Structures are given as structure tokens and as C-alpha cells.
Amino acid sequence: xxxxxxxxxxxxxxxxxxxxxxxxxxxxxxxxxxxxxxxxxxxxxxxxxxxxxxxxxxxxxxxxxxxxxxxxxxxxxxxxxxxxxxxxxxxxxxxxxxxxxxxxxxxxxxxxxxxxxxxxxxxxxxxxxxxxxxxxxxxxxxxxxxxxxxxxxxxxxxxxxxxxxxxxxxxxxxxxxxxxxxxxxxxxxxxxxxxxxxxxxxxxxxx
Numbered sequence: 001x002x003x004x005x006x007x008x009x010x011x012x013x014x015x016x017x018x019x020x021x022x023x024x025x026x027x028x029x030x031x032x033x034x035x036x037x038x039x040x041x042x043x044x045x046x047x048x049x050x051x052x053x054x055x056x057x058x059x060x061x062x063x064x065x066x067x068x069x070x071x072x073x074x075x076x077x078x079x080x081x082x083x084x085x086x087x088x089x090x091x092x093x094x095x096x097x098x099x100x101x102x103x104x105x106x107x108x109x110x111x112x113x114x115x116x117x118x119x120x121x122x123x124x125x126x127x128x129x130x131x132x133x134x135x136x137x138x139x140x141x142x143x144x145x146x147x148x149x150x151x152x153x154x155x156x157x158x159x160x161x162x163x164x165x166x167x168x169x170x171x172x173x174x175x176x177x178x179x180x181x182x183x184x185x186x187x188x189x190x191x192x193x194x195x196x197x198x199x200x201x202x203x204x205x206x207x
Contacts, residue, residue, distance in 0.1 A: 005072040007035045010042055013066050016142040017059065018192055019049060026059065030090025033081065040074040042067050047086045056080060058184040065144055069130060110186075112164070112179075117186055118156035118196040123148060135193035147185055154195055160186055 014032055015025045026032055026046065034045040044063055048056055060078045067076035121135040123143075131143040133151060143151070149170075153163055161175075164182050168175040189195040 005037060005042075005070065007037065009070065010035045010037070010044070010067060013070055013142075014044075014063060016140070017062050017066055018141065018188060019059065022049070022191070024091070024095045026063070028092040028095035029086075030092065030095075031086060040072060041077065042070075042073050042075075043077045043079065045079045045081055047081055047084075049086050051082055051085075058181060058188070062144075066142055069128075069142075110160070110190075112160035112183065114159060115186075116156050116159050117154035117163070117189070119151050119154040119189075119194065120196055121194050123151065133189075133194050137193060139192070141192060141194070146181075147189075150182060150185055151189060151194060154186075154189075156196075 011027055011032065015027045017026045018024070019026060019029060022029065031048065032044065032046045036043040044067065046063065048059065060080060063078050064076045067073055121133060124132045124134060126132065131145070131148045133141045133143045133147070150163065150167065153166065160182065164175045164179050167182065168178055171178065186195060190197045
């Protein structure tokens with residue numbers, strides 16, 4: 001095990017991972033149930049706020065990617081579980097305060113055929129290769145090349161469908177293969193203030 005590798009270090013890194021629809025990191029939300037370290041492998045047991053959450057694949061990928069960037073880690077296993085189910089009382093006090101301080105909870109809806117995402121904030125690329133997206137409140141979020149590419153192309157001139165087609169050509173895949181991932185990333189970027197929501201609909205969540 002690397003000298004700097006610890007459960008606390010992994011949890012700190014996971015505080016850079018956010019549920020696309022809730023502006024609170026997955027640790028403070030109480031989604032991370034356990035972290036185990038076996039030499040250079042890190043195993044994470046976590047859940048989501050609801051079964052069938054469309055962000056499942058995105059969050060799992062983001063968690064794996066963030067952990068594998070920690071020095072000394074060569075592999076990360078992410079196990080999504082549903083027992084025990086997540087409930088709001090698993091949130092930290094800080095998470096509750098943040099949600100209460102914000103306006104009432106919202107959900108974000110947009111038409112991929114007409115919504116032209118426009119980026120906000122800025123991006124930084126660290127010497128170690130990590131990518132950090134910084135919103136106008138100076139909150140920092142770790143990203144990856146795919147997220148950075150989508151954010152940089154979001155200049156307000158193209159719809160999400162047009163961006164999907166463009167990125168599909170670059171990746172040499174069909175638009176259908178990456179469409180869901182792009183919708184999830186756009187939703188997350190709107191939620192954390194890195195894409196302007198002006199052309200999307202921000203609606204109160206129904207009780």
C-alpha cells in the first residue's frame with residue numbers, strides 16, 4: 001500500500017463527486033457505505049438516492065476514475081448496492097444545511113434538440129493530468145477529458161443533439177451510444193453551475 005493511501009484519502013477524493021441532480025457531494029449525501037483497501041486496489045461500496053437512477057453508470061464511472069488517479073492505486077472496484085436503501089437521514093449536517101440554504105429542491109429538464117448549453121466558470125489542467133472545473137462561486141470539481149471536451153464545446157451555438165453528433169464522430173461511435181452519458185453530464189454541469197440553465201427548465205420537485 002502506498003504510504004499516502006488511506007480510507008480518509010479516498011473519502012476526501014470522493015467529495016469531488018456529485019450526484020447530477022443534487023448540489024452535494026456523494027460523501028456528504030451518505031451514498032458511500034464503505035471503503036476497503038487491499039494493497040493497490042480500492043473497493044467502494046455505495047448506493048444511489050433511488051433505484052433506477054439514470055446517473056448510475058455515470059457516477060460509478062466517475063468514482064472509479066477519481067480513485068484510480070490517487071497515487072498508489074492501480075484498480076478501483078465500485079459496487080452499487082441497494083441494501084440498506086438510502087434515506088435523507090444519511091446526509092451529513094453540512095449537507096442538510098447546504099440544501100436548506102438553497103432554494104427549494106429543483107429538477108432540471110431540457111430538450112436536447114433545442115437546448116444550446118453555454119459554459120460558465122473556467123477549467124484548469126494540473127501538472128499531474130487531472131482536470132478541474134471551477135464555477136463562478138469558485139467551487140472546484142474534478143472532471144475528465146470527456147467532460148472537459150463537452151464543457152469546452154458548450155459555447156451556446158450548438159444544441160445538445162448537435163454536440164452529441166460531433167462528439168460521436170470524434171469517438172468513432174454512434175450518437176446513440178453516448179447520448180445518455182452526455183445528457184447526464186449536461187444535467188450535472190447545469191446543477192453545479194458550470195453550464196447556464198437559461199434555456200432549460202428548472203422546476204420544483206414534486207413532494
